[in-house]
Amino acid sequence: MLAAALAAGSPFTAFGQARFEPTKPxxxxxxxxAGGATDILARTLSEKLTRAFGQPVLVENRAGASGIIGIGEVARAPADGHTLLVTNTALLQTPLMDNKVAYEVSSFTPVAQLSLxxxxxxxxxxxPAKDMNEFLALARAQPGxxxxxxxxTGQTLHLMGEILTRSTSVKLNHVPYKGEAPLINDLIAGHVSSGFSSIAVARQHIKSGTLRPLAVVAPARSSLMPNVPTMKEAGLNGFEVMSWFGLFAPAGTPKAIVDAVHREVANVLRMPDVVTRLEDLALNPVTDVSPAEFQRIVTNDYAAWGKIIRDAGVKPTQ
Incomplete structure (x- = not known):
């Protein structure tokens, strides 16, 4: 395949490993x-990849409809490596909850899992709860x-709450907000009792004492708050599905292009200044997951989120 592509003038070099040499931005x-973790991650990549590709790598924010607009635009783009998508696990959750979404997970080729x-x-x-056991005891003593x-509704933080209530049989009332920032503001103000959030958003408030952390959803304790146990350490199961950020190309993008872009992205994620920047966002860079392995993660997580959504009783919109 690669030999044929080279003969046709494809943007690769025959020396050593194939490289992606785009012919336009x-x-x-x-x-x-703009300004969120997904955007900052994409802009960090774009700066470094511009040097690697020898062409401008431009970030375009296409916000709206819970990510559907931008994701759908990439699904319809030519599969030549010149249009890529940086997104999070909403890519998997949204089609499970909205029958009108104009894309499927199969509309994309996973290129790189960027971070957890x-x-x-x-x-x-x-x-008055200092740990998860005390919180659950309090919830059982005051149901509802x-x-x-x-x-x-239907986003990761809501689904984590559903896992918590269903795995422990406690009654907690769900209060949905339009974004993580208003959630945190009302949690600090005491308008809601509890909530899941990204460490990146919550940690400054945890440091100041305006929020009290009880547990993290991660395979191991976070280096940003090493004294906070994981959900598993707290004796709770069902929190194995991790939130992640990933890089995707339209379905049908040639494997040679996918592999070449993956190698450049992995090189970027190993750069010390990039590692520091991501850690400042409470993101853990991922460099050892191949495109094929990321495809398996996507497939398995799609099935896992589907079960969580069905068990939670979240109905797809028609």
């Missing part, structure tokens, strides 16, 4: 607004009194 579409995004479960300091907030 490369677009990285972010399906959310650990979550933290926190309470307002006025809630305690609340948990989320960044929106």
């Amino acid at each position: 490369v677009r990285i579409v972010v399906p959310f607004g 995004s650990p979550l933290v479960f926190s309470v307002n300091p006025k809630v 009194v305690l609340t948990y907030g989320s960044a929106g």
Whole structure:
């Protein structure tokens, strides 16, 4: 395949490993607004990849409809490596909850799992619970009194709350918000009792004492808050599905292009200044997952989120 591509003038070199040498600027579409973790991650990549590709790598924010607009745009783009997508696990969740979504997960080729995004479960300091066992005991003693907030119905933070309530048989009232920032503001103000959030958003408030962390959703304790146990350490199961950020290309993108872009991205994620920048965002860079392995993660996580959504009773919109 590679020999045929070279003969046809494809942007590769015959010396050593194939390289992606784009013939025009490369677009990285972010399906959310500027300034968030997805956007910052994409812009960090674009700066470094511009040097590697020898062409401008431009980030374009295509926000709207819970990411559907931007994601759908990449699904319809030519599969030649010049249009890429940086997104999070919403790519998997949204089609499971919205029958009108104009794309399927199979519309994309996974290129690179960029980072893992650990979550933290926190309470307002006025809630008299110092750990998860105390919180659950309090919830059982006052069924339906305690609340948990989320960044929106059907999103990751809501689904984590559903895992918590269903795995422990506690009654917590769900309060959805339009985004993580208003959730955190109301959690600090005490308008909701508890909630899952990204460590990146919550950690400054945890440091200041306006939030109390009870557990993290991650395979191991976070280096940013090493004294906070994981959900598994707290005796809770069902939190194995991790939130992540990933780089995708339209389905049908040649494997040679996917592999070449993956190698450049992995090189970027190993750069010390990039590692520092991502750690400042509470993101753990991933460099040892191949495109094929990331495809397996996507497939398995899609099935896992589907079960979580069905078990939670979240109905797809028609």
